[in-house]
Amino acid sequence: MLMDVAINGITAGSVYGLVAVGMALIFGVLRAINFAHGEYYMLGTFASWWGIETLAFPYALSIPAAVVVVAAIAFAVGLLVMKRLIDAPFQVGVVATLGVSLVLQNLVIMIFGGTYKMFEGGWIEPVEIGETFVSKQRIMIVLAALLIFGGLDLMVRLTRFGKTVRAVSQNFEACTVVGVDVPRVVVGTFVLGCALAALSGVLTAPVVVSLYGGMGTAITVKTFAIIVMGGVGSTTGTLLAAWLLGLTESIVASYLGLQYRDAVAFTALIGVLTFLPGGLFSRRERF
Amino acid sequence: MTGPIHAALSIRGIEKDFGPIRAVAGVSLDIPHGQICGLTGPNGSGKSTLFDCTTGLQAPTSGQVFAGGLNITGWEMHRIVRDARVIRSFQKTVVFRAMTVEENLVLAGQMVGFPGVPATFGIGPRSRERTRRLRTQAGALLELVGLSHMRHVRAGQTSFGQQKLLQFASMLMPEPKVILLDEPMAGVNPVLIERMMENVRAANRESGITFVVVEHNLDALQALCDRLVVLSRGQVIADGVPAEVVRNPQVVEAYLAG
C-alpha cells in the first residue's frame, strides 16, 4: 500500500515537473505567468485522444502528433499574444493569458462537448516491481521526466539556444542591444514550454483516463506552486518540488480522501509564500 | 558641535553595506535648523545611498539618524514623513501622473489635513472643510511656483520642468521641517534652475525650512548653499563654505580620480 502511494506520488510528481519546467522557462524569458499553461497540457491529451479515436492512430504515433499539433497552436498564440507581452506590466500578461485560456478551454468544450472523454490507449500493462504492480506507462512517465530534465539542463548550459534563453531571462534589453532577436527567442521558448506541457499530457492520459475541457485549470495553479516551491532558475529544485507535491497529494488522497487532493497544492502555495518566500530549495530570487 | 537634540538633521556613524561592498563607510553630519546644505561627490561616492538611509528608503547597516531630536533610524519612509516632517524628492518619478496638479498637492497635504485613518474616509466632522482648506493651500503654492494655470491639468500631461515645480510645491504642503532634494537640477534648463533656486531660498527664508541638496551641478550648489559637504568612497572628505570646498585639493582629486 505504501509502495503504491509512493509510486503514484512519484508519477504524478514527474508529470507536474514536466509541466512546471515549461512554465518556468516561459516565466524566465517573459516574466509572465502563463495562465493558459494547463490548457496546453489539456490540449495534448485531447489531441492524442482524437488521433486515437478518429484517426485510429496507435498510441505511440499519437505522442509526437499531439505534441506537434499543440506546438503549432502555441506558435500561433505566441505570435499573436505572447510576443506582445515582452516588457509589458505583469497584469497585462495575466489578463491576456487568462483570455487565451478561456478561449482554448471553451473551444474544446464547444467542439468536443462538455462530457468526460475516455482515453483508450497507452502502455498500461503492469510490470512487477517488488511486491506491487506498476503499469509500464507510469515507468515511462518517470523516465521521460528524468530524461527531459537532464536534456534541458544540458541544453541550457551547452547549446547556443540554451545560452540565448538564459541571456534573455537575465536581461532582455541588453540582448536587444547586442542584436539578439528577442521576439524569436520568446516565441521559441514559449513553444518549447507548451510542447513540454502537451507531452506531459499525452503521457499522463492513459493513467488519468477521463478527460474534460476544464482539466487544465488545476494544473496551472499546481505548476505555479511548484515553481514557487522549487525556486526560480533551479531545474533540480523544480523537479524535487514537483515530486514533493506529487507525494504529498498521494498521501493526502490515500489517507484523508481524494476530494482534498487538489487543495494540497494551494495550501502548500500559500504556506510557502507566507513563510519561505525564497522557495524550499533556492534562496535566490524572492517570489 | 551641535548634539542630536538641537540639529534639524543629525546623522551619526551611518554605514551601509551591500554584501561585500561598503557604500557608506561611516558618515556623521549635523545639519542645523535653517541651513541650506549641499551634498555632492563623484559617482559611486555613496551620496545617494546616504540619502536613502536618511529618508527611510533603505535601512542603514549601522549608525543612527535623528531629526529634531527624534530617533528616526530604521523608520519606514511614510512614518518619517508624517512624524518627523522630513520630506524627500525623487529624481525620476516626480509626480502622480494620473492625478491633476491640484490633486497631487491635496494628496501631499493630507497627512496634516486628515490626521488618522477614519478622517480620510470622510468619517468625523468637517471633512469637506478640510479638503477646502487643502485646496486653498494648494492654490497659494501654485501661485508661488507659477503653475496656477495648470491647476486642473493631469500631471502626466505637463512638461518635465513643470513636474519638478509641482514636486517642489508638493513638498511644501505638509508643513515640512527638513526637505531633502535628490538632484533637483538634473535634466532641467538653466532658466528653471534659477527659478528653483529662488524657490528654495524663499522657502528657507520665509518658513525656516532646512534644505539638504544632493547635486552634481557645482555652480548651482555654490550659488545656493550655505555649506557644502563632499563625499568620496562613502566618506566625508570636505565640509565647509562652498567656495573653499571646491578648491580643496582632495576634492579636486576625488573628482578627477573617481
Next chain:
Amino acid sequence: MDGALDNRLRLGGFVLLLVALLFAPLVAGPYELHALVVSLTFLLPALGLNLILGYAGMLSFAQIAFFGIGAYTSALMAMHWGTPFWLNLCAGGLMAGAVAVPLGVPALRLRSYSFVMCTLGFAVIAQTVSKNWVSVTRGDLGLSGVPRPRIALWSGGYEVSGPVPYYYLALFIAVLAVLLFAALVTSAAGRYFVAIRENETLAASVGTPTWLYRIIAFALSAVFAGVGGSFYVHYYTVISPTIFEPYYANTLLIIVLGGGIGTIGGVVVGSFLFVALSELLRVAPDIRMIAYGVMLVVIVFACPEGLLPLMLRRLTRRTQRPYVSGSP
C-alpha cells in the same frame, strides 16, 4: 474645459440611466427584469474588484470567494435565525470583510504575481470548504429554500417576492452601493488608493501608510462582494459550490476591464453590457466564455482603459496634448 464637459457627460448619463431604470418595469417583462437584476447583483462584486484593481492597482481573483462567503453567511442566518434582510446583508458583507483581513495581511506582502496566485488559491480553497464542510454548507447539494428578503427592522415586515419588487430592491441596493463607492473614491482615502496604484514608493514619500491602505482596500472590496452575494442568495434562494466556479470570476473581470477600469460609470456600463446582454441573448456559456476570452485579449492590448472612457473621449473629441503652453 475638457474635464468639466467630461464630468457633466458622466453625471448626465447617470441621471438618464437612473430614470430609465426606475421606469423599466413599465416596458420590461419578467425575463428582461431578471436580466437586469442579475447585472445589478454582479455590479457589487464588480465595484469591489474595481476598487482593488482599478483604484488600488492590485489584481485579485478572490472577489468571487467573498461573494460566496457573503451568500452562505446570509443564507445561513436567514434559514436558521430568520433574521431581517438588512441584518443578513450587513452580516454577509462584514463576514466577507472579516475573512479578507487575515488573508490580506500575509498576501499583500507578496509580489504582484504571487498575490494574484494567492487570491486564486483562496478562491479554490473557498470552493473546497463549501464542498466539504457538509454539516454547515451541505456540500455539493448546497443550501436551498433560503427565505425571501424580509424588509423589517426586526420582526414582521414585508416579504419581497415577484419580479418587480425584487427589481426595485436590487436597484435600491445597487444605487446605494454606487453612491457609497463614489464617496469612497473621491475621499482622501481614495486619493491614497490611487497614489498606491500609481507608485507605491512615491506614495510613501507623501506620507501614505501604504500597507495599511492596501489592506483596507482589500477588505472593503470584500465587503462589496459579500453584500452582493447576500442579495444573490436571497434572489435565487439557493446557493451551492458552483458559485466559486471561474466562470463568475471571469465575468467580473470582463465587467471591470471591458467597461472601464478605475471609473464608476464604466463598471455600471460593463455590468449591463456584458451580463444583462448575455442573459437576454441567451448566449450559451461556452460561447460566452470564448467571447470573453477574445475580448480580454483585445481589450488588454488595444483598449486597456475600457469601453466607457473610450466612448467618452470620442464624444468630447479630446486629443492628447503632451505639453500645455506657458511652460517655463
